[in-house]
Amino acid sequence: MxxxxxxxxxxxxxxxxxxxxxxxxxxxxxxxEHQISQRLLQLPERKFDTPTEVLSALGLVRSTSAKDSVESHRGSSNYDRNIPQGGKGGHS
Known part of the structure; x- marks a missing residue:
């Protein structure tokens, strides 16, 4: 989880x-983490417009949105550890 x-x-x-x-x-x-990178490799080759589309493609959509989940975890001791905020999504 x-x-x-x-x-x-x-x-x-x-x-x-x-x-x-x-x-x-x-x-x-x-x-x-390696486990997350491995999940991303399972994605189909296509464009994604939202985090929910990515989760759906991985079969991981929950009853709450990814944004709601993030909001509920903000402030935890591990929230910002290695997680880029407002990144560019790998644009080079």
Whole structure:
């Protein structure tokens, strides 16, 4: 469950629209956990407009949105650890 929450936080810090390739590059650039990078590699090759679209493509959509989940976890001791805020989604 923790990796799912970390994935949601990572996705919220990404600029959209984005692609699978950008998400993978962005994750590698910011040292995101191996388990999250592996999940991103399972994505189809397409454009994603929102974090929810990425989660849906991975079969991980919950009853609350990724943004709601992030808001509920802000302030926790691990929230900002290695999670880029307002990043560029791997634009080079």
């Amino acid at each position: 923790e990796h799912h929450t970390r994935l949601e936080k990572f996705l919220e810090g990404t600029e959209y629209p984005t692609t699978k390739a950008n998400l993978v590059i962005y994750a590698e650039r910011y040292g995101i």
